[in-house]
Structures are given as C-alpha cells and as structure tokens.
Amino acid sequence: MDNLIDIKGVTHAYKTKAGPFPVLRDLNISIPQHSFCAVVGPSGCGKSTLTRLIAGLMFPDQGEVWLHGELVKSPRKTVGMAFQNPVLLEWRTILQNVILPLEIVAPMMPKAQKEARARELLAMVGLEGFEGKRPSELSGGMRQRASLCRALVHKPDIIILDEPFGALDAFTREDLWQTMHQLRANEPFTALLITHDLRESVYLGDQVVVLSGRPATTQYVMSVDIPGPRPLEMLYEPDTVERLAVLRREIQIAQGRAVA
Template sequence: MSHFVELDNITLRYGGEDTGTVALEGATLRVARGEFVAVVGPSGCGKSTLMKALSGLWPVNAGTVIVAGREVARPLEIVGMAFQNATLLPWRTTLDNVMLPLEIVQPHRGRLRRHRAEYEARARDLLKLVGLAGFEQKFPWQLSGGMQQRASLCRALIHEPELLILDEPFGALDMFTREELWGVMQDLWMTKRPTVILVTHDLREAVYLADRVHVMSARPGRMVHARTVDLARPRTLEGTYTASFTAITQELREHISHARAAA
C-alpha cells in the first residue's frame, strides 16, 4: 500500500556529529492521503522536530522522508502549517493575513494579481466557515485569541495544501475556546479533506480529532504505539465523556507514562 506521507527510520540530530543532541532516532510514520493523524508523547520527545523533518524545514541525518511520492529535500510548498501562536501580522487585516500564502506559494503567486477577486472570495468563504464572517477588515489586536487562531487555520488552508501540519495549534487557549476550536477543525477537515498531522499534548484533543494516534518515546523520539480511533464522526464534546472515548485516552496515557518511565 502506498502512503501519502512516509517517514522511514529517520534520525535527526541538532548540532555536531559527536556533541549534538539526537532528537529523533529510528522514527517511522506512514499516513494515507486524507487521513487525520495525531502525534502525542512526553515533553521534549521530538514531536515538533518530527514536523520540521516532515515539512522539509530541517534535513534528516539518516532515513528518508517522502511526501506525495517524492523525497523531501527542501521546504514543501504543498504544506499548510499552524502553530501554537497564531503569528498574524499586526499591520494586516484578517483578510490580508489569510491571503498571505497566496503571495508566496506558486502557482498562486503568479495568478494573484489577475485573479484577486476569486482568491478573496475563497478567503471569505473560509472565514465564514470558521465563524469569522464580518471580521475580514479587523486587525489582529481587535480579535480574541480564539478568533486569531481561527484566522490562522484559514491562512494554513487558503492555498489548498495537500498536507496540513498543526503543531500545538490550540495549546495557548483556555479550555472552553480550545474545545470550541476542535469542532471548527473537525468541520474544516471534513469539508476540505486535506491530510492532517497534529502534534498535541492534549489526549482528549487527539482522540476527538484524529483517525489514528501515535505515541512517541522519550528523546530520542520514535514511534512506540499506534491507536486507531474507531469513533463515529462528527464527534461531539458530549462524546468525550463516554466510556469508549475515555478508554482510548486512558490507553494512550498509559503508553506515555511507560515512555516517560523508560527514559
């Protein structure tokens, strides 16, 4: 079976060959096209480093990274990314922040001037989908943290990436806003169906959103457990309190505890 994302036995070291820190060693991950996968593990296990390797932002020292059938040797243009901090540019409106990738990524950069109305309509549709209709001309300081993160998700999706990488995108938000955005993210994924890889410390978040959850070992990180989440979609907050949901989160918690103890 071919996979859209294939990380095969990768090792990644920061610093020198002898004195550097080995962040990943023997890490392997395969993700099908359109699948939503979450990665969890102890703090410092290399989850974010895994995303850097996957997106081409940091080259691996050993092993291979293949996305869409091609080995990754430089930053990928088919990737959309969202992080813990929304990092919206303060001098740009919400609409202009969402449209920023179109000014950078081909072929959109070459088409933007001639087809701006078409792209603006796409951005407005995304903002409407996440509940930000009417906020297109607001600046980041005029938005709440949750609204900024909604805009960040739209920015990650505006160029219709084949792969969406989410690195703790809701980690800085309060619990109620975070849970609200789980529903927003689920709706976005079910509507657009990109391949998604989510890094999170929140096990409820992982189980709520993902088709499959991978647990990493302590540093140097590698995959030590995979759990398919066989819960019906769309998922609800009420469903997070059911016995089946709780059993999955508890299983993942035990594997993380074991990984920490083995460090």
C-alpha cells in the first residue's frame, strides 16, 4: 500500500537565544493511507513539533516530510487538527463551528451542502439535536466530539490529533475511542494521534510508534494488526496486556528509567 505520509530522516532544532535546541533527530515514520498511527513518547520529546512539521507550519533542518507524494513546503489546508482543548468559537453555534474548515477550503460550496455535511458528521458522533447550541452549552466530551467533526468535515488527507482525549474522564474517553472506530468504519481516514495513554494507543492504533527522549528519534514501532471497529473488551485480552507491557518498557527506556 502507498504511504500517505513519509517522514524521512527528519532532524530539527529550535533556534533560541542560547543557541540551537535539538528536538528531533533522524526521525522516520511511514503512515499508509487510511491507517491510524499512534505516537507516544516522554513529555517534551518533540511530539507536538512533529505535528507542526506535518501540517507545514514549520520545516525541518534536515530530512523530508512527504504527504500524498508531495514534499511539504507550505502550510497544508488538507490537514485536519484537534487538540486537548477543543477551541470552539463561542459566538458560533456547534453547526457553524463544524462548518468553519469548509468556509476556508471550499468557499464556493453552497451553504446547504456545507450544513448537510456537518449535520451528517454530528449525527455520527451522537450530537444530533445540538447543532444550534453554543459550545458552553455542551459538556467537555460533547465539545470534543464537535471538534472531531470539525477536523473531519473537509475530508482532509490526514487528521492530526494532539492528545484530544487527555482532559476527559476515563468513561468519556473510552466512549470517544469507540466513536473514533465508528467514524473510521463510516468514512475511512488517515490519522496521527499523539497520546500519553498506552491503552488508547493500542486500542486505536494500527501502529504505535514510541519516540525516544529528546532529541526524539523513532525508538520502537509496534504494529497492531486487528481490524476495526475494535470492541473495548480487547483492552483486557492477554495479547493486549502483553503489548502494553512491551510499550511500558519502551517508554521507560525512552525516559532513561530502564536500559535497552
């Protein structure tokens, strides 16, 4: 299968007053089309930096980022993003928030078509009937559902999720994991998920990439070859428990708390 994303030998340092601050070194990640890549690694190792390089908001000192066979040289409109904080606009309704990327990417699309697309996604995540509400009228989990719809509404090449479930309680989080599988089953997409939750990485990822400590490089790649939508019970199966033990050890190595 063709890779949708190829991160090839990416090395990057931030330029600071105190001199270059190395963040990524010889990083390699390949993500096939319609697959889900989960990235875990120590805090501050360079994960959010990686998302900015993929979105074309920054460019690496060395190496290349390829998206859909094109070298990323400018900001990409065909990237959808969602973060830990849903950042919805309070002066817009939920429907109007979800439509926003279409206003930028497809300004000529008739309003009714934009709205129909947003309504379709909102229904998929169980927010039917809340289209006219303001963000403050929704719970945290509902707001995060709406922000996932906004990330997907323009059918981006890739959706980048930087700890989108991190601020939610455990039950809401598991609910949203299942929603992610449902969304993928309805409408396949390619995703890169940054997370600190190993269970989340195994439940959602087709591959889990463990990054080393800063400057981050690809330390370990685990493939999780289980078709979706995956049942939550998967989390309690011996195979999963074994996978989690392997990943936990890799994280400890990345943190310098265990030796390889």
